[in-house]
Amino acid sequence: MLAYEIGERDNVDSWRAVERPVPTLRDTQVLIAVHAVSLNFRDVLLATKSYGFPVAGPHIIPCSDGAGVVIATGSGVTRWKVGERVVGTFVESWIGGRQPHDSFETQRCGLLDGMLAQMVVVDQNGLVAIPEHLDFAEAATLPVAGVTAWNALFGLKPLLPGETVLTLGTGGVATFAIQFARAAGAHVISTSSSDAKLEQARVLGADDTINYRTHPDWQLEARRLTGGRGVDHVIDIGGKGTTARSVASVRPGGVVSLLGGMPGERIDPMALLKTSAILRGMNVGSREMFEAMNAAITLHGLHPVISRTYAFEDAKAALRDLTKGEHVGKIVINVPAISR
Ligand SMILES: NC(=O)c1ccc[n+]([C@@H]2O[C@H](COP(=O)([O-])OP(=O)(O)OC[C@H]3O[C@@H](n4cnc5c(N)ncnc54)[C@H](OP(=O)(O)O)[C@@H]3O)[C@@H](O)[C@H]2O)c1
Incomplete structure (x- = not known):
């Protein structure tokens, strides 16, 4: 079968195309013929040795x-049957409830193999069913970007109708967050470096938009747009200077879901105290969240x-194109059908 290996991770060209034997199955594992894979910014970090969590070797x-x-x-599999359409979860050990202590060791494409191959083996617990109205390319976008947006909005302090959500940028996580927030009856404010991308955000459901290049102090604009009150949720991609601004954007007790961080970024504790903001780190989310998200995606036909x-x-x-940042939403790679 055809596959890629991550290689020496010297730069974004380090992936190498290889031929591999069909993987062997253990009793609770499932063999998947992969049809589509989606990229995350994490894949760039991994390819450039910039990812801060455990990663296996070059193969x-x-x-x-x-x-x-x-x-x-496998002989012990009870959750799946041959022919079912499935998508992998990101943290294989996080089924539901609180994040488990080993969640960084069971990330797909970390210590476990990733999905850029014609066939992969996955534990039966690390899969969810694909919503019927989605094709494989659409389904492949869900595990990280979709579940992260879902967890940010509903995982800790569930978003309520009428609340305000601020999304930063127009990448994978932000576009899901706009759609979920809109479907939940929230008011959505979106930021981007590009007016053309902000138009696309409006089509997806953003009510108000801010160009963060022309409004570098976008937190003031976010407050103005909420009549000075502040927003209820910010989904912070963790860019240069974004987190202090996110904290300054929220209403008392508002939630800042932090997806990443630049080296050297600092948060003033007084700023947190002044807003009583909840600043939370994220590791995507659980299978239970993935299934709840899929139910909402199905209900709303997203x-x-x-x-x-x-x-x-x-x-x-x-x-390489992901690093250019020209995309809105997700980048997908089609995987050729396997002939066995
Ligand atoms: N911790 C977690 O659980 C978790 C999960 C998923 C993702 N992440 C991280 O979250 C980040 C976003 O992920 P993604 O998949 O959505 O990435 P992506 O598709 O590559 O999108 C990144 C977006 O960031 C925006 N951006 C860049 N600098 C910005 C700034 N200074 N202010 C506001 N927006 C800015 C860009 O928006 P415009 O082009 O519109 O300007 C771009 O669309 C990445 O760092 C990723 O590694 C973390």
Whole structure:
């Protein structure tokens, strides 16, 4: 079968295309014929040795997010049957409830193999069913970007109708967050460096938009747009200077869900005390959240935003293009059908 390996991780061209034998199944594992994989900014961090969590050696398969069809099951598998359409979860050990202590050791494409291959083995617990109205490319966008947006809005302090959500940028997580917040009856404020991208955010459901290049102090604009009150939720991508501004954007007791962080960023404790803001770190989310999200996606007939799809042989070009930041939503790689 065709696969990629992550390689030496010297730069975004480090992935290498390889031929591998069909993976062997253990009793609780499922063999998946992968049809589509989506990229996350994490894949750039991994390819450049900038990811701050455990990663296996150069032979690991890249890309955490993939969707496909069950083609074989181990003798102890009870959750899945051959022919079912499935998508992998990101943290395999996080089924539900609180984040488990080993959640950084069971991330897909960390110590476990990723999905950029024609066939992968996944533990039966690390999969969810694909919503019927989504194709494989759409389903492949869900595990990290979708579940992170869902967890940010509903995982700690669930968003209520009429509340205000502030999303930063127009990448994978932000576009899901706009759609989920809108579907939940919230008011959405979106930021971007580009007016053209902000137009797309409006089509997705943003009520107000702020260009963070022309409004570098966008927290003031976010407060103005809420009549001085502040927003209820911020989904902070963790860019330069964003977190202090996010904290300054929220109403008392508002939630800042922090997805990343730049080296050297500092938060003034007094700023947190003044707003009573809740600043929370994120590690995507659980399978239970994934299933709840899929139910909402199905109910509202939502479709993930795909910026561009690439052929399997162009996977490295897809990763390079992710670094350019020209996309709105997700970048997807199609995986050729396996002939066995
Ligand atoms: N901790 C977690 O659980 C978790 C989960 C998912 C993602 N993440 C992290 O979250 C970040 C976003 O992920 P993603 O998948 O959505 O990435 P993405 O698709 O690459 O999008 C990144 C977006 O960030 C925006 N951006 C960059 N600098 C900004 C700034 N200074 N202010 C506001 N927006 C800015 C850009 O918006 P414009 O182009 O519109 O300007 C771009 O659309 C990444 O760092 C990723 O690693 C963390």
